[in-house]
Amino acid sequence: MIQYAILMLFMILPTPIPQPSQTAPPDIVAPTSTPVPLLVNGQVIDFERGYIVFSSGDAFKLAANVSLVDEATGAAPSYAIAPGLFAVAYLDTESASVTSVHFARKPLPQGTPAADVPRKYVAQLSPSQPNPDLAPRAATFQSKLSKDTLVRITVQVPPNTPFTDDVYITTDTSGWNPQAIKMQKADGLHYYIEVRLKTGTEFHFLFTRGSWKSAERDRAGLERKPRSLVIEGADAMRVDPTVYRWADLN
Amino acid sequence: MTRVMLAAAVALAAQAATSVLAAQEPQPLTSMPIAVSAARVEYFGDAAIIQARGHVQVSMGNGVRVEGDAFSMDLSLHRFLVVGHVRLTTPSGEMDGAAYAAFLPFRREYFVPLDPAADRWTFFNGDYANPSKGRVMPGDAFFLPDLSSQRPYIVADQVTIDPTAYAKFSPATFRLLDGALTTIPLPPYVYNFSQNQHFGINALTGASIDVPYNFAGSASSLDAVHFRYDPQRKSYGSFEHHSVFGAGYAVLSLNPATQPFKQWNLLAYDRSSPASAISLETQLFTYQYGLIRPLDSNGFADVIYTQALRQSSARLELTQAYSSLLAQPALGYYGDPSHPWIPNHPFTAGVEWSGFDQHIGRTGLSYRLTSGLGMQHDVFGIRSTGAKQATSEYVSGAIYTPTYPGPFGTGLNARYQIAHAWLSFPNTIDEQVFTGTISRRLARNLVFIGSTVIDSSSTRDPNATFISPNASTGLAPQPFSTSGLPFVLNEAPGSPGATNRVYGMTFALTPSPDFQFTFGASKSAFSPVQTQFSNAPPRYQLTGDVRTRITRTLFIDVQRGYNFGWSGLWWTPYTFVVSAQ
Numbered sequence: 001m002i003q004y005a006i007l008m009l010f011m012i013l014p015t016p017i018p019q020p021s022q023t024a025p026p027d028i029v030a031p032t033s034t035p036v037p038l039l040v041n042g043q044v045i046d047f048e049r050g051y052i053v054f055s056s057g058d059a060f061k062l063a064a065n066v067s068l069v070d071e072a073t074g075a076a077p078s079y080a081i082a083p084g085l086f087a088v089a090y091l092d093t094e095s096a097s098v099t100s101v102h103f104a105r106k107p108l109p110q111g112t113p114a115a116d117v118p119r120k121y122v123a124q125l126s127p128s129q130p131n132p133d134l135a136p137r138a139a140t141f142q143s144k145l146s147k148d149t150l151v152r153i154t155v156q157v158p159p160n161t162p163f164t165d166d167v168y169i170t171t172d173t174s175g176w177n178p179q180a181i182k183m184q185k186a187d188g189l190h191y192y193i194e195v196r197l198k199t200g201t202e203f204h205f206l207f208t209r210g211s212w213k214s215a216e217r218d219r220a221g222l223e224r225k226p227r228s229l230v231i232e233g234a235d236a237m238r239v240d241p242t243v244y245r246w247a248d249l250n
Numbered sequence: 251m252t253r254v255m256l257a258a259a260v261a262l263a264a265q266a267a268t269s270v271l272a273a274q275e276p277q278p279l280t281s282m283p284i285a286v287s288a289a290r291v292e293y294f295g296d297a298a299i300i301q302a303r304g305h306v307q308v309s310m311g312n313g314v315r316v317e318g319d320a321f322s323m324d325l326s327l328h329r330f331l332v333v334g335h336v337r338l339t340t341p342s343g344e345m346d347g348a349a350y351a352a353f354l355p356f357r358r359e360y361f362v363p364l365d366p367a368a369d370r371w372t373f374f375n376g377d378y379a380n381p382s383k384g385r386v387m388p389g390d391a392f393f394l395p396d397l398s399s400q401r402p403y404i405v406a407d408q409v410t411i412d413p414t415a416y417a418k419f420s421p422a423t424f425r426l427l428d429g430a431l432t433t434i435p436l437p438p439y440v441y442n443f444s445q446n447q448h449f450g451i452n453a454l455t456g457a458s459i460d461v462p463y464n465f466a467g468s469a470s471s472l473d474a475v476h477f478r479y480d481p482q483r484k485s486y487g488s489f490e491h492h493s494v495f496g497a498g499y500a501v502l503s504l505n506p507a508t509q510p511f512k513q514w515n516l517l518a519y520d521r522s523s524p525a526s527a528i529s530l531e532t533q534l535f536t537y538q539y540g541l542i543r544p545l546d547s548n549g550f551a552d553v554i555y556t557q558a559l560r561q562s563s564a565r566l567e568l569t570q571a572y573s574s575l576l577a578q579p580a581l582g583y584y585g586d587p588s589h590p591w592i593p594n595h596p597f598t599a600g601v602e603w604s605g606f607d608q609h610i611g612r613t614g615l616s617y618r619l620t621s622g623l624g625m626q627h628d629v630f631g632i633r634s635t636g637a638k639q640a641t642s643e644y645v646s647g648a649i650y651t652p653t654y655p656g657p658f659g660t661g662l663n664a665r666y667q668i669a670h671a672w673l674s675f676p677n678t679i680d681e682q683v684f685t686g687t688i689s690r691r692l693a694r695n696l697v698f699i700g701s702t703v704i705d706s707s708s709t710r711d712p713n714a715t716f717i718s719p720n721a722s723t724g725l726a727p728q729p730f731s732t733s734g735l736p737f738v739l740n741e742a743p744g745s746p747g748a749t750n751r752v753y754g755m756t757f758a759l760t761p762s763p764d765f766q767f768t769f770g771a772s773k774s775a776f777s778p779v780q781t782q783f784s785n786a787p788p789r790y791q792l793t794g795d796v797r798t799r800i801t802r803t804l805f806i807d808v809q810r811g812y813n814f815g816w817s818g819l820w821w822t823p824y825t826f827v828v829s830a831q
Contacts, residue, residue, distance in 0.1 A: 045333035045392050046348035049364045053348035055392045059368035083320040083334040084394045115389050125369040126384030134388060159618065159650035159665045163685050163703050175442060176450020179829045182797050182807060184758045184766060185699060187653050188663040188687035194763045204445050212451045219606050220558035221565060222527050223519065226447050250604055250620045250721065
């Protein structure tokens with residue numbers, strides 16, 4: 001009964017307003033005399049001459065007594081510090097130098113990517129200059145992060161194509177193998193194929209009936225330049241080319 | 251005057267701005283070999299990446315050298331990098347740093363010097379004396395791809411890379427079947443990835459298994475030995491050479507090179523102008539041990555000149571064949587009767603005109619017309635006719651529909667081809683082919699096609715023909731006929747007419763781009779005679795075809811048919827094709 005009365009009292013009374021004397025949330029805590037290290041994350045490409053350099057091209061000074069740790073064992077690395085290892089560097093923001101580096105063979109989850117670290121901590125002799133080359137472009141380029149695009153190619157073949165013949169795509173990426181990609185017949189005049197390609201992929205291709213003697217030609221029967229396809233950022237693409245003639249058929 | 255100067259200054263400024271912008275776009279690559287040596291060089295075929303580690307030394311065609319701990323080149327992006335204890339040696343001096351990257355299509359080189367302090371330098375167009383200092387670099391300029399989960403396909407000590415065409419590994423150790431099988435170090439191997447399709451031209455006749463080994467190459471040539479097998483010749487070796495130039499090529503082959511019966515091939519093509527081209531195909535057959543004097547020899551040469559015309563094209567084709575190239579033997583044969591002397595050496599000439607596809611008003615129908623003249627001359631007589639010379643004329647036409655929407659979501663399509671040839675024996679040859687299809691997408695990944703193909707042919711005299719290797723005469727049917735008659739007539743020897751009606755249905759299932767399955771069933775009605783003991787096609791046939799991915803880049807295609815015991819044949823042999831995508 002008493003407990004119920006206390007609960008009712010809390011419900012009736014107004015909620016107390018936080019006072020300045022109360023402890024502030026951690027994210028707005030006042031700076032302390034002990035600086036918090038900044039964790040720099042990335043792939044290491046060099047470790048020499050007092051610097052650790054990440055694959056972004058960002059170099060950081062090493063403290064004189066820098067400690068090296070293998071992230072997996074917690075001990076000093078038993079392997080040579082070679083390009084390609086991944087690391088988290090503990091950067092002392094006071095001295096702008098790295099006091100400890102944890103190495104691993106796979107990317108580590110914690111820390112700030114080296115490219116996003118404030119520039120004042122990055123060792124760079126010359127003042128930073130903008131690079132107009134890095135302006136966004138119409139076509140992107142393939143990278144590990146590129147997504148797959150479903151590409152549907154539907155080709156119309158000449159009317160004299162033998163009904164039982166198969167149609168293939170030959171590409172520069174397959175060493176111009178005349179049977180690299182086999183197409184499915186859609187009807188008497190059309191063949192199709194769906195392939196998954198990474199955004200930014202560029203390749204050149206031609207159609208064949210299985211050999212270079214039966215490769216496609218232009219309308220006049222002359223050799224044609226390979227077709228070019230650039231996969232741009234989209235979930236799906238359609239390409240509908242036409243073959244006018246085959247090399248071995250009039 | 252002031253206005254003129256002002257205008258000129260504005261124009262110059264605009265041009266300068268344009269050139270700077272233009273330089274940012276990728277430029278066509280030039281052939282420049284990059285020689286890499288290291289403790290270990292690895293080629294990862296699935297990723298199209300070459301990596302090297304340990305005392306890496308890179309020498310470029312412009313005299314620049316880069317040393318470092320690791321090297322990586324993405325063959326598809328045309329960039330490479332050297333990282334770790336980098337020493338860059340250029341005409342402007344030596345520089346020590348952490349990383350170097352070359353973006354070849356953009357003529358940009360990025361360098362992180364560490365002496366006297368860390369910095370960022372960008373070199374433009376090979377100007378090492380005037381780096382742009384402090385310029386921001388692409389975020390992935392020095393990213394070393396993590397390929398620890400992949401196994402290399404080739405391991406070597408050295409590689410020479412031409413970014414436009416090839417990479418030559420020396421010595422080459424292959425790791426096959428995902429590393430399960432490793433070869434001993436083999437002589438240099440050239441991996442060709444040129445965008446020039448002429449490197450793919452094949453001058454070797456078919457074999458069941460063909461394993462090429464490219465042992466030499468450049469941006470304009472490729473030499474390979476082929477290890478081959480087929481049921482008739484068993485195991486043998488062959489040789490093939492490619493040369494590419496401008497818009498042309500030449501391919502020379504010797505197949506087989508290790509057996510007495512040899513075939514020497516030379517294919518050549520040159521685009522003599524934007525509207526014309528000339529091609530050459532020669533084949534020389536010899537029976538010889540090694541390269542000593544042949545016991546027997548024959549061959550032919552075929553030259554085609556093609557000229558584009560307004561809405562059409564013309565082709566002139568000349569063919570000279572020799573049934574025996576060696577001197578006439580006293581006994582009438584060379585060595586033994588299986589190598590007889592055959593005196594015939596026919597010369598065939600053909601001229602062909604071919605029109606482009608034309609629409610018939612707004613009907614949706616299209617047509618195509620072709621005509622030609624042919625002549626064959628052989629002083630020893632043409633086949634069994636006894637005639638020393640024969641001429642031919644032919645006309646052919648094709649009319650076809652687009653794919654019309656039909657009932658129940660179907661698509662309907664038809665085409666009709668007709669050809670008529672006059673021969674001077676005299677004789678005439680006619681052929682008509684009708685093809686009709688009905689197709690329907692039954693599900694997202696399942697297509698049904700029903701088809702009717704009626705192929706009919708007739709001639710006044712089946713013996714009054716000539717076998718033409720010259721397609722421009724209109725008398726070179728596909729597939730190749732042994733009598734000079736259309737294929738369907740060739741299947742009914744001695745008959746003046748033949749018709750083959752094939753009714754088929756096909757189901758094509760493609761649940762994913764990595765798997766295709768096709769099932770077909772057909773019924774054939776051949777006249778005049780369709781018995782199991784004639785050349786006639788099987789009355790009923792089932793076919794199956796599965797194509798699936800076996801590795802990231804390799805596909806296997808397996809085909810087989812069932813003939814219901816026709817001519818004693820129940821199952822057709824398996825056909826396997828493994829190809830790289």
